[in-house]
Amino acid sequence: xxxxxxxxxxxxxxxxxxxxxxxxxxxxxxxxxxxxxxxxxxxxxxxxxxxxxxxxxxxxxxxxxxxxxxxxxxxxxxxxxxxxxxxxxxxxxxxxxxxxxxxxxxxxxxxxxxxxxxxxxxxxxxxxxxxxxxxxxxxxxxxxxxxxxxxxxxxxxxxxxxxxxxxxxxxxxxxxxxxxxxxxxxxxxxxxxxxxxxxxxxxxxxxxxxxxxxxxxxxxxxxxxxxxxxxxxxxxxxxxxxxxxxxxxxxxxxxxxxxxxxxxxxxxxxxxxxxxxxxxxxxxxxxxxxxxxxxxxxxxxxxxxxxxxxxxxxxxxxxxxxxxxxxxxxxxxxxxxxxxxxxxxxxxxxxxxxxxxxxxxxxxxxxxxxxxxxxxxxxxxxxxxxxxxxxxxxxxxxxxxxxxxxxxxxxxxxxxxxxxxxxxxxxxxxxxxxxxxxxxxxxxxxxx
Amino acid sequence: xxxxxxxxxxxxxxxxxxxxxxxxxxxxxxxxxxxxxxxxxxxxxxxxxxxxxxxxxxxxxxxxxxxxxxxxxxxxxxxxxxxxxxxxxxxxxxxxxxxxxxxxxxxxxxxxxxxxxxxxxxxxxxxxxxxxxxxxxxxxxxxxxxxxxxxxxxxxxxxxxxxxxxxxxxxxxxxxxxxxxxxxxxxxxxxxxxxxxxxxxxxxxxxxxxxxxxxxxxxxxxxxxxxxxxxxxxxxxxxxxxxxxxxxxxxxxxxxxxxxx
Numbered sequence: 001x002x003x004x005x006x007x008x009x010x011x012x013x014x015x016x017x018x019x020x021x022x023x024x025x026x027x028x029x030x031x032x033x034x035x036x037x038x039x040x041x042x043x044x045x046x047x048x049x050x051x052x053x054x055x056x057x058x059x060x061x062x063x064x065x066x067x068x069x070x071x072x073x074x075x076x077x078x079x080x081x082x083x084x085x086x087x088x089x090x091x092x093x094x095x096x097x098x099x100x101x102x103x104x105x106x107x108x109x110x111x112x113x114x115x116x117x118x119x120x121x122x123x124x125x126x127x128x129x130x131x132x133x134x135x136x137x138x139x140x141x142x143x144x145x146x147x148x149x150x151x152x153x154x155x156x157x158x159x160x161x162x163x164x165x166x167x168x169x170x171x172x173x174x175x176x177x178x179x180x181x182x183x184x185x186x187x188x189x190x191x192x193x194x195x196x197x198x199x200x201x202x203x204x205x206x207x208x209x210x211x212x213x214x215x216x217x218x219x220x221x222x223x224x225x226x227x228x229x230x231x232x233x234x235x236x237x238x239x240x241x242x243x244x245x246x247x248x249x250x251x252x253x254x255x256x257x258x259x260x261x262x263x264x265x266x267x268x269x270x271x272x273x274x275x276x277x278x279x280x281x282x283x284x285x286x287x288x289x290x291x292x293x294x295x296x297x298x299x300x301x302x303x304x305x306x307x308x309x310x311x312x313x314x315x316x317x318x319x320x321x322x323x324x325x326x327x328x329x330x331x332x333x334x335x336x337x338x339x340x341x342x343x344x345x346x347x348x349x350x351x352x353x354x355x356x357x358x359x360x361x362x363x364x365x366x367x368x369x370x371x372x373x374x375x376x377x378x379x380x381x382x383x384x385x386x387x388x389x390x391x392x393x394x395x396x397x398x399x400x401x402x403x404x405x406x407x408x409x410x411x412x413x414x415x416x417x418x419x420x421x422x423x424x425x426x427x428x429x430x431x432x433x434x435x436x437x438x439x440x441x442x443x444x445x446x447x448x
Numbered sequence: 449x450x451x452x453x454x455x456x457x458x459x460x461x462x463x464x465x466x467x468x469x470x471x472x473x474x475x476x477x478x479x480x481x482x483x484x485x486x487x488x489x490x491x492x493x494x495x496x497x498x499x500x501x502x503x504x505x506x507x508x509x510x511x512x513x514x515x516x517x518x519x520x521x522x523x524x525x526x527x528x529x530x531x532x533x534x535x536x537x538x539x540x541x542x543x544x545x546x547x548x549x550x551x552x553x554x555x556x557x558x559x560x561x562x563x564x565x566x567x568x569x570x571x572x573x574x575x576x577x578x579x580x581x582x583x584x585x586x587x588x589x590x591x592x593x594x595x596x597x598x599x600x601x602x603x604x605x606x607x608x609x610x611x612x613x614x615x616x617x618x619x620x621x622x623x624x625x626x627x628x629x630x631x632x633x634x635x636x637x638x639x640x641x642x643x644x645x646x647x648x649x650x651x652x653x654x655x656x657x658x659x660x661x662x663x664x665x666x667x668x669x670x671x672x673x674x675x676x677x678x679x680x681x682x683x684x685x686x687x688x689x690x691x692x693x694x695x696x697x698x699x700x701x702x703x704x705x706x707x708x709x
Contacts, residue, residue, distance in 0.1 A: 396506065401543040404503050405557040405611060406531035415556055419547030419594070426547065 010048045011155065015071040016194065021162050024075075031141055032133060039151035039161035046155045058339040058371055059310040064279045065253055070194040070225050073108040075165050080111045088216050089187045092247075095436045096212075100180040101126045101170075106187050108165040108195040119178060125171040126182055129198060132169045139171055144200055148231035148259040154283075157257055160196045160229045167198035167228075170211060174204040174235070181210035181241070181432060188215070191222035191251070199230040203238040205263070210241040212433055217276075220251030226277075232260035232268065236290065240268040243433045247440060248276040250305065255281045262322075264290035271428060273437050274301040274309050274330075275444065284313040288322035288350075299328035300424045300437070302417075302444050303336030303368070313342040315357065317350040320380075328359045329424050331417050332368035333448050343375040344387065350380050357387040362420050364394065364413070364448060414445045452519070454619055454652045455479040455502070459513035461677075462501045470511060471497045473677035479619065479652045484645070486655040486663055488688060489674035490696040495656045496540065498674070499623035502654075503537040504530050518618060532561050536617030538608040540624040545595040550607060551577060553595050554614050580613040583647070584640055602633030609640035620644075621654045626662040638665030660692040675699045 012018075021040045025033035049056040082090075085106065093102070101115035103126065110128030119126075125136060132140055145151060151161035168184050188195050203209040211232075217224065226248065234240045240260070248254050254277040260268050274280050286295040301309050315324040330338050340359040361370035372389035394416055402412035421441055425434040455477065462472040471494045479485050489495040501508050502515065504527035515522040517535060525533065545553065554577060559568045581588055586606065596604050605625055612620055622641070626634055642665075645651050655666060663671070663685065671687040672679045673696075680699050681687060 395543070398543045398545060400505055400527065401539065402545070402553075402557075403527040404531055404537055404539075405553070405615065406528050406560045407557060408526075408528050408560065411556065411560060412528075415548055415553070416545060419545050421547070423547035 009044045011067050011159070012044060013068050013070070016067060016159075016163070020072050024163065024165070028133060029137060031137075035145060035151075036162050039145065039158045042151045043155065043158035043162055046158055048155055055312055055341065058337075059279070059281060059308065064308070065225065066223060067194070069192055069223065071192060072163055073165055073190065073193050073195045075109055080106055082112065086187055086189070088218075089185060092214060092216055092436075093183070093185055095439070096183055098180050099183045100124075100178045100210075101182045103128070103168045103182070103184040105166065105168070105184065105197060107189055108197055110166050110168065115182075122176045123173040124176060124178060125169065127169055129164070129167040129169055129200070136169065136171070139169065139202065140200070143202055143231065143233060144169075144198070145229070145231075148233060148261050149229045149257055156227055156255060157229060160198065160227050160257065164196045164198045164229075167200070169200045169202075170209065171202045172204060172207040172209040175206045176204075177208040178210060179208075181212045181243075184211065184213045186213070186215040188217045188224060188226055188248075188252075191220040191224050194225040194227070196227050198228065201230070201232045201240070201242070203234050203240050205235040206237045207235060208239040210432070211243070213244040214433075215246055215248055215254070217248040217252055219249035223251055223253055225253045225255070227255045227257075229257040230259070232258075234260060234262045234266040234268050236264040236266060238263065238266045240266070241432070242268065242270040243273070244271070245273045245433050245437060245440070246276055246280060250276075250278050250307075252277040253279045257283045259285045259287065260295065261287050261289050262293035262295050265292035266290075267294045267296070269296040269298070269428075271298045271300070271424075271433065272311075273433070274299070274311070275440050278306065279308045279310075281310045282312065284311070285316060286314070286324060287316045288319055288324060290319045291321045293319065293322040295324040297324070297326040298424050298427060299326075299330075300421055301328075301330035301338060302333075302421060302441055303330070303338060304333040304444055304447060305336060306334070307336040309337070310339040311341070313340070315342075315344045315355055317344070317346045317353045317355060320349060320351045320353070322350065323354040324356070326357045327424065327427070329361075329421060330370065331362045331364055331421060332370055333364040333444075335365070335367040337369040337371075339371045339373070340389065341373040341375070342387070343377060344385050346378040346380050346383050346385065348379045351382040353380060353383040353385065355383070355385045359389040360420075361391040362394065362417065363391065364417065410448070414448060417445060417448070418442075451480065453478045454481050455515070455517050455522075455654070457513065457515040460498075460501070460510070460515055461512035462497060462508050462510045465507055465509045471677055472501065474513060475674070475677070475679055477672070477679070479654060481618070481650040481652055483670065484653045484655065484666065484668045486657060486668040486671045486688060487674055487679075488657055488660070488671060488691060491658065493674045494677040495658075495674050496623055499537055499621045499654070499656045502621060503527060503535060528560070531615075534618030535621070536612055536615055536619065537621040537623055538605075538612060538625045540627055542596045542599075542604040542608055544597045544599070546597045548595050549592050550595055550610065551591040554591075554611065557611075557615060577614060580610065583643060584610060584613055586610060601628050602630070602636065605629060605633060605637050606640070609637060609644075613640070613644055616648065617651065619652045619654065621656065623656050624658065625655075626657055626659060634662060635665060638662065641666055660688050663688045673699055
């Protein structure tokens with residue numbers, strides 16, 4: 001009998017290894033330690049994605065991500081008082097409108113959590129994952145890295161499930177409405193470091209929940225890698241509003257895994273804003289799990305310098321009579337590049353599916369590039385699905401029109417780009433993140 | 449009315465950028481403040497080219513002659529500089545700017561007229577905009593719509609008139625503003641121009657049109673007929689009336705006689 005050829009364990013390094021899992025699992029309940037080890041095994045046996053895989057064709061990890069140069073973040077300091085928080089984080093939080101609660105996470109560790117007393121009285125739970133392991137074990141045991149993003153979904157879902165240091169759990173009980181968003185604000189600061197955190201959002205039947213995740217960082221001389229996994233479990237007849245704003249500095253690699261499981265007659269909407277980091281990768285999957293489910297997905301990105309953004313989206317229709325609508329728009333300046341790869345999947349039983357997918361790109365310089373790859377995979381016969389994608393440049397006639405009203409060429413270009421991106425934000429109610437994102441776009445426009 | 453022309457072109461010649469053939473073959477035109485001039489001509493005569501050249505469209509290249517606006521060499525100025533010094537062109541085909549409201553657009557355009565560092569007062573702007581819209585009998589909600597995005601032909605032209613009202617040009621060039629309009633929309637345009645000129649009698653207007661019918665609603669002081677890149681006849685409103693009867697045929701014949709001579 002021939003022994004199987006030994007394959008080097010890809011992505012296992014001097015510091016990203018079993019010993020790191022061991023350190024995290026020590027002192028944790030058995031079920032969680034076991035879950036980490038199972039995830040670690042999946043990580044070990046899964047090869048690193050290469051450009052031979054369709055989903056990674058335009059993002060070459062062998063060039064973009066140097067795992068050997070990274071060390072996993074230590075569990076971070078336990079308590080950092082708000083006075084010691086970086087000014088950028090204070091600024092980001094000041095810009096926020098009202099909130100039902102806040103989580104502040106610094107260098108992979110939650111340092112602050114607050115929730116209104118009304119929400120607490122209604123049974124809402126907002127806590128760091130590390131705290132919740134002891135305070136709400138049943139909640140985590142049932143949902144964390146289990147239903148939406150189990151470790152066997154790929155190399156990075158396994159890595160996160162094995163090595164997460166902290167994160168957030170938000171639980172909204174049946175019939176409870178959180179009128180204001182819970183804001184999760186993250187800051188990471190150490191170069192040559194890999195951060196792994198998670199967010200778990202559970203909205204029970206007939207609940208309404210709103211979450212905003214934001215991440216900021218300085219620029220890095222040596223790469224920092226941030227890998228997050230966000231699981232949204234939307235119960236029957238629930239409503240979920242989700243927004244994420246990524247404003248990391250250059251030198252960062254931001255990878256986000258996002259998955260929502262949408263229940264019967266539930267509505268989820270999400271906005272994914274990508275502005276920062278040198279490399280950003282988003283794997284977004286919305287699963288229309290029961291009849292009548294609805295998912296509305298918006299994406300917005302604005303790249304400049306040599307930023308590279310890769311968005312991989314999937315609208316999975318597993319049940320009949322569900323609807324999904326995705327719109328992704330991005331502007332690319334300088335030598336930046338973007339990839340949009342989206343798929344609508346309709347399972348054999350998912351009759352009466354209504355699904356749309358649109359990606360529009362605006363190139364602002366000769367060197368900028370955009371790949372738009374929309375796709376359909378339909379196995380039911382009574383569906384309405386459509387997809388479309390465009391890559392275009394600023395229209396000379398539009399610029400002339402604006403110039404003929406007294407705007408300089410630069411101002412005219414900025415106004416067109418602003419309008420192009422604002423179009424996405426205008427599809428959401430004001431508040432939440434629209435003002436903040438508008439300001440961030442303005443900052444980038446000033447550099448154009 | 450002042451005697452100094454607001455616009456004076458002499459032997460103005462132009463062609464499409466990257467092409468050889470001249471479209472304007474020497475246009476002489478003098479417009480004084482407060483005057484309404486109509487330029488009429490058949491398709492391909494160069495009348496729309498004249499409008500675009502005066503506004504500074506990058507698709508056209510001036511090959512000779514001169515154009516002075518308010519004493520400045522117009523041809524030395526960029527499109528936006530021309531606009532800021534008081535030239536306005538209402539487009540034949542106004543362009544959609546998705547995601548940018550008319551109010552935002554006009555605010556940006558007024559802001560661009562201020563010195564660096566000066567900020568347009570937002571309340572003042574709101575007042576100006578509302579007052580202008582009232583003058584033109586427009587609903588305030590119109591200004592919240594994205595510029596020309598999904599507009600009907602008539603709405604696009606109303607938008608041009610509104611911009612003209614807010615930007616208060618010294619010279620308004622209407623580039624075939626009447627083309628493709630039904631009679632109601634045509635009246636809206638005409639009423640707008642007339643209202644604004646009544647309010648600011650010093651505003652000069654250059655109407656570029658193929659048809660006589662616009663001139664039933666806006667009374668020109670002078671009418672010029674342009675054929676094959678040259679003005680072949682100038683006169684009062686009666687010139688337009690004679691065109692209505694005889695069309696452009698006699699001018700074409702005239703032109704071929706001139707060319708043959």
